[in-house]
Every structure is written in structure tokens, then in C-alpha cells.
Amino acid sequence: MLAFGLVACAAAEASIADGDVIVIGVKADQPRLGFREKGVFTGFEVDVGTYIARHLGASRVTFREVRSDNREQKLNDHTVDLVLASYSITPDRAKLVTFGGPYYVAHQDVMVRRGETLIRGVRDLAGRRMCQASGSVSTERVVVGLSIPAKLVPGASYSDCVAKLRSGEVDAVSTGDLVLAGFSAPDLEILNSPFTDERYGVGMRKGDIDGCEAVNRAVTTMYQDGTAVELLRKWFGPSGLKLVGEVPQFEGCS
Structure with missing residues (x-):
């Protein structure tokens, strides 16, 4: 033993x-x-x-x-x-x-559908639908850390969140800019308005x-x-x- x-x-x-x-x-x-x-x-x-x-x-x-x-x-x-x-x-x-x-x-930022005019920074997420990827802390930084009352819509992952953004189920996706950059496409826009760090x-x-x-x-x-x-x-x-x-x-x- x-x-x-x-x-x-x-x-x-x-x-x-x-x-x-x-x-x-x-x-x-x-x-x-x-x-x-x-x-x-x-x-x-x-x-x-x-x-x-x-x-x-x-x-x-x-x-x-x-x-x-x-x-x-x-x-x-x-x-x-x-x-x-x-x-x-x-x-x-x-x-x-x-x-x-x-x-x-990385720096947390916001992705929206291209042509979106009402969301130009993180403060504009108040009252808007933001995807919450399972297991991520990014939405907590917005809702708790910055006290912005966004409406959270659950997503299985960030790929699921981006799909919901494209379909109109959510108004925005917010997380590290490298993650967002990976999903960059002609129909989507990263605001390039970082508001926190992601180490x-x-x-x-x-x-x-x-x-x-x-x-x-x-x-x-x-x-x-x-x-x-x-x-x-x-x-x-x-x-x-x-x-x-x-x-x-x-x-x-x-």
C-alpha cells in the first residue's frame, strides 16, 4: 500500500x-x-x-x-x-x-450586422439582445462589470452566437476581438471600439x-x-x- x-x-x-x-x-x-x-x-x-x-x-x-x-x-x-x-x-x-x-x-469588442446604426459602442447594448455563449464570461463583463442592461440570449458557442446574429435572433455578439475577427465577413462588422482586456x-x-x-x-x-x-x-x-x-x-x- x-x-x-x-x-x-x-x-x-x-x-x-x-x-x-x-x-x-x-x-x-x-x-x-x-x-x-x-x-x-x-x-x-x-x-x-x-x-x-x-x-x-x-x-x-x-x-x-x-x-x-x-x-x-x-x-x-x-x-x-x-x-x-x-x-x-x-x-x-x-x-x-x-x-x-x-x-x-485581446480586447473585448462588439460585432453587429453590417449597416447597424443604433449600436456603435458597448453602451448602446442597453436593452438590446446580446448573445451569451455557454461558459463564457464576456457577457458578464458587459452586464455586471459595466452595469449595462442588455437582454441576454443563450447560445451554445460563439459560432452559434454568430449564426443567431445573422438570423436576427440577437442584435450583437461581444467577446475578444481575435474571436470576432475569426468570424469577420462582408455582412458583419466589428465596431473597433474595445472596452476591456481579455488575457x-x-x-x-x-x-x-x-x-x-x-x-x-x-x-x-x-x-x-x-x-x-x-x-x-x-x-x-x-x-x-x-x-x-x-x-x-x-x-x-x-
Whole structure:
């Protein structure tokens, strides 16, 4: 029993930094960030995740889908080892997982149907129908953080929210500008009126300090060697967003 206990303890304390095979959780329905088509994942977060895993020493990197409402579950049940899925660092989430990074600081903005004249900024969402993607905190920042009484309409995901925007079921979708940029299209418009920050972190199992520090070193190198800027331009250059090429200020590993 003692031997078993020691093995279990060692397994519990294993760091992602020691892994030879790393499984990364990404979104499957967010174009240009994390998107799956014909079984293949592509996007900015897929490329960043691959870069980080290689710098951690992984010989094999695989991807699995996560949603906003199951990211913590997928980490804690060991379905995935890292999560890069527009995973904004918040105090409540940091109680459940350890965050490396952020690897990018996005800015929350608003998307509307092109030609919309009544919504030109976040304050104009008062009384209007705004989609609330399951598991996301973006609408909370509007309704609670800014005390704007928008009418929330539930959506399964941001792809579902964009579909509801197109169909007229909602008047606006609000979240990080990189997410919105992935859905940019001639019939939709991003207001380019940011009102808060979304610090996209690398989620890992709670307490993996060694893994967190290794991830931060990898992110620093990614910016220093020019890879971060290259990937941002590759995926979001055509969107017209102002992209930031400096290393974000890390949260610190705890």
C-alpha cells in the first residue's frame, strides 16, 4: 500500500513540462483561432500550442476539442494536458487551474450586422439582445462589470452566437476581438471600439508550477524570435485589427 501511495503521489505531482506526448485542448468552431475541418485542427491557438509543446520537449503533439463550458473538466480528468481556447484568465478560473501566459491580450469588442446604426459602442447594448455563449464570461463583463442592461440570449458557442446574429435572433455578439475577427465577413462588422482586456492564458492542471514556468519561457521565446508576430499576421492580418507584438505581462505562476 505504501508503494502504491508513493506512485500515486508522484503521478499527481507530474509536470506537463516532463511530458513526451502533450494533448492540447482547442476550440473546433472558432475560425482562425481554433477550427476543425475534415478532422484537422488549424488556427492561431493551434500554432501557438504546437510551438509551446515543442519547446517543452514534446515529441508528439495532438489536439482535442474543448468548449468554454468544459475546459476545466477536460484538464482535471486528464483528457487534455494544456488548454489554448480563448481562455481568459480570471480570479475564479485561477482557483481551478494554473495559468501560464498570457500569450496574447485581446480586447473585448462588439460585432453587429453590417449597416447597424443604433449600436456603435458597448453602451448602446442597453436593452438590446446580446448573445451569451455557454461558459463564457464576456457577457458578464458587459452586464455586471459595466452595469449595462442588455437582454441576454443563450447560445451554445460563439459560432452559434454568430449564426443567431445573422438570423436576427440577437442584435450583437461581444467577446475578444481575435474571436470576432475569426468570424469577420462582408455582412458583419466589428465596431473597433474595445472596452476591456481579455488575457488569453495557457490552462494546465492546478499546481503545476514547473509546467507554468516552462510555458512562460516558451511564450517569451516565441515573441523574441518573431514567431508570435508572424503567426498574428498570418491569421489576423487581413482583419484590420491592431495587433500587439510585445511580450504580454505574465500573471505569475501560483
